[in-house]
Amino acid sequence: MSAIATLVDCGGERHRLVWRDGELQAADHGDVDGERTLAVLGGTSCPCVEALDAWSRHADDLAVLSALTRGPAETIDRPRRPRTGWVGYAPLQARRPPYRSTMVAVAGRGRGGPALGAEAPDDLEVLYGLGPALGSRLVAAVTRRCLERVAAGDAASLPALRASLAGRAGLALSIWSDGALPVRVETAAPDEPPSLRRDGDELVAALRLGWVADIWGRGLTSVGDRFVLGGQEDASGDMVLSGLSPDLERIEEIRVRIDGAGR
Numbered sequence: 001m002s003a004i005a006t007l008v009d010c011g012g013e014r015h016r017l018v019w020r021d022g023e024l025q026a027a028d029h030g031d032v033d034g035e036r037t038l039a040v041l042g043g044t045s046c047p048c049v050e051a052l053d054a055w056s057r058h059a060d061d062l063a064v065l066s067a068l069t070r071g072p073a074e075t076i077d078r079p080r081r082p083r084t085g086w087v088g089y090a091p092l093q094a095r096r097p098p099y100r101s102t103m104v105a106v107a108g109r110g111r112g113g114p115a116l117g118a119e120a121p122d123d124l125e126v127l128y129g130l131g132p133a134l135g136s137r138l139v140a141a142v143t144r145r146c147l148e149r150v151a152a153g154d155a156a157s158l159p160a161l162r163a164s165l166a167g168r169a170g171l172a173l174s175i176w177s178d179g180a181l182p183v184r185v186e187t188a189a190p191d192e193p194p195s196l197r198r199d200g201d202e203l204v205a206a207l208r209l210g211w212v213a214d215i216w217g218r219g220l221t222s223v224g225d226r227f228v229l230g231g232q233e234d235a236s237g238d239m240v241l242s243g244l245s246p247d248l249e250r251i252e253e254i255r256v257r258i259d260g261a262g263r
């Protein structure tokens, strides 16, 4: 498998939108600009092109982190159209599947929040509609771009990145541990080894912000019975993962190949 794909209804046909080599692509349209022009001239819509355009407007938008999936096990009660303020997740209530959470409108505006123009909620709904598999790639891509900004000295996106890590790693850990204990996720510093330990009645994880892009975004949160604390790409293009045993005692190196779908 070299691409992640989802099918969309497009002019009465089923078309493929794919994630490959770090880009969202409309696999069944050779000439995207031409389709866009035809749609405007004819007053019609082309859902494949609309999805590409929605993504191009939000490819470094922190709002994507809160609007899209936290994981395949989650279902979201999503309001039709958030009208004011930021959109975020309510705290995770259930510790066992289906891990239902509610999209809530939270007061607050400013840098890092979604633009609240007329088109913004629709764009995010379009991206949400692409499903959790593609959605996880989009979240990973936004995370990467925001981390580049952080590395360049712009810390404005840090709160949203921390919230994204806490929500996504928290859900993955709850599933991995079968909801045995409440989970708390802290942000590990870039030079601090990631960890997971039991602290009283809690499972406490310290993970790096890049975990969302490198691990969660590739569907690698657990491999076998191991929880993946982190990992990095080696010179041959493999991911070398740190997998923690269920008794939290042993960390094992796990090597997986990544391809165009994982980039």
Ligand SMILES: [Zn+2]
Binding pocket: 010, 015, 026, 028, 029, 046, 047, 048, 049
């Ligand atoms: Zn199409």
